[in-house]
Amino acid sequence: MPKSQEKSYEDEDMEDLESQESEAGQNALDLLREDHRKVQELFEQFEQADTRSKQRIVEEALTELEIHAKLEEGLIYPAIREETNAEELMDMALEEHHVATTLIKELKKMKPKDERFEAKFKVLAESVKHHIEEEENEIFPQAEETDLDFSELGMEAMERKEKLMGKSGKSSSRSKKKSPSAPGRAASSRKRKAA
Amino acid sequence: MKQQAKKQQANQTQQGSSPGSENAVELLKSDHAKVKDLFKQFEGTASDKEGLATQIFNELDVHAMLEEEIFYPAVRDQIGSEQVADVEGEETDEGETDEEVDDLEDEESAEELIEISYEEHKLVKELISELRKMDPKSDQFKERFAELKEDVLNHVSEEEEVIFPAAQLKLNLQELGAQIQKKKIERMSAMADR
Numbered sequence: 030m031p032k033s034q035e036k037s038y039e040d041e042d043m044e045d046l047e048s049q050e051s052e053a054g055q056n057a058l059d060l061l062r063e064d065h066r067k068v069q070e071l072f073e074q075f076e077q078a079d080t081r082s083k084q085r086i087v088e089e090a091l092t093e094l095e096i097h098a099k100l101e102e103g104l105i106y107p108a109i110r111e112e113t114n115a116e117e118l119m120d121m122a123l124e125e126h127h128v129a130t131t132l133i134k135e136l137k138k139m140k141p142k143d144e145r146f147e148a149k150f151k152v153l154a155e156s157v158k159h160h161i162e163e164e165e166n167e168i169f170p171q172a173e174e175t176d177l178d179f180s181e182l183g184m185e186a187m188e189r190k191e192k193l194m195g196k197s198g199k200s201s202s203r204s205k206k207k208s209p210s211a212p213g214r215a216a217s218s219r220k221r222k223a224a
Numbered sequence: 225m226k227q228q229a230k231k232q233q234a235n236q237t238q239q240g241s242s243p244g245s246e247n248a249v250e251l252l253k254s255d256h257a258k259v260k261d262l263f264k265q266f267e268g269t270a271s272d273k274e275g276l277a278t279q280i281f282n283e284l285d286v287h288a289m290l291e292e293e294i295f296y297p298a299v300r301d302q303i304g305s306e307q308v309a310d311v312e313g314e315e316t317d318e319g320e321t322d323e324e325v326d327d328l329e330d331e332e333s334a335e336e337l338i339e340i341s342y343e344e345h346k347l348v349k350e351l352i353s354e355l356r357k358m359d360p361k362s363d364q365f366k367e368r369f370a371e372l373k374e375d376v377l378n379h380v381s382e383e384e385e386v387i388f389p390a391a392q393l394k395l396n397l398q399e400l401g402a403q404i405q406k407k408k409i410e411r412m413s414a415m416a417d418r
Binding site for chain 2: 117120121123124125127128131132144145147148149151152
């Protein structure tokens with residue numbers, strides 16, 4: 030699977046993305062895609078890492094996955110489900126979350142030196158990778174066909190993410206990305222139009 | 225259940241192995257084929273889906289036990305740290321190249337693959353345990369059952385495409401097969417006597 034997924038922006042002011050972020054909100058699906066890349070990177074790092082690094086990588090991956098899953102289940106999936114006919118797809122996605130959650134719970138009780146710690150993490154990794162592919166290749170494209178305002182969803186997702194990261198004791202790396210907004214810039218310029 | 229075991233033994237004999245010495249890989253593959261067929265029946269117009277599901281769970285339980293107690297230890301102990309043969313681009317029975325299989329085989333030794341297999345079994349057992357408690361007519365049962373099927377098929381592909389070929393090169397499959405067959409009959413009898 031390629032490391033960097035191509036973004037399917039149709040918006041022409043893509044270069045101004047950074048400065049627009051704080052006012053209009055980043056596209057929620059792009060936020061999720063970034064999370065995916067981050068977690069995939071952690072999975073790859075795990076393969077090459079020494080024991081001590083493995084512990085750190087797993088902790089980080091599990092935290093990222095838990096927060097990401099909560100965002101999807103609490104905010105993104107319900108929005109997509111309401112606007113699409115993809116009931117079965119969404120149900121399957123939830124089942125895949127259930128598998129990941131089960132494995133995460135078990136991994137949290139273990140230490141890297143435990144006999145099957147690595148093997149269990151690898152099973153989680155394979156499951157998550159497969160889930161990411163289904164989301165990005167099947168769910169997200171369907172979602173993008175709808176009238177959903179992903180900028181607004183993105184803003185709400187960011188707020189929830191900050192809260193969740195605060196709860197998990199993790200400092201937010203995203204808040205640094207926000208730059209001063211240009212006064213009077215219309216948020217509607219980033220609204221997705223229905224296909 | 226006893227009848228099934230006898231039938232299987234007869235089939236094995238017909239497949240060309242000498243009486244009383246079944247090839248372990250052929251036995252396990254035969255189990256895989258049986259479960260795949262049961263999954264297909266489940267998706268068809270079968271009327272007793274609940275019964276089919278229970279049969280699938282029981283088959284998987286027994287099969288997993290045989291692999292964990294006999295086959296996996298043999299692979300781990302006798303092939304262990306060796307890198308396993310590359311079988312890139314091979315299609316699964318479902319007609320698609322399994323990328324996840326390719327990912328694993330590039331990096332894992334036989335021992336690591338076996339460890340992963342044990343963990344995959346655990347996950348499947350967890351799903352079965354949950355499914356046994358659910359209402360078979362519910363939507364959630366349907367979805368979780370679909371997840372189970374996907375996980376099982378993925379696991380089967382990994383075994384048949386990577387682990388079995390390695391086992392065929394290195395292990396005494398007749399001896400292992402005899403052990404597996406014996407244990408299977410014991411287990412089936414125990415289940416029938418309940």
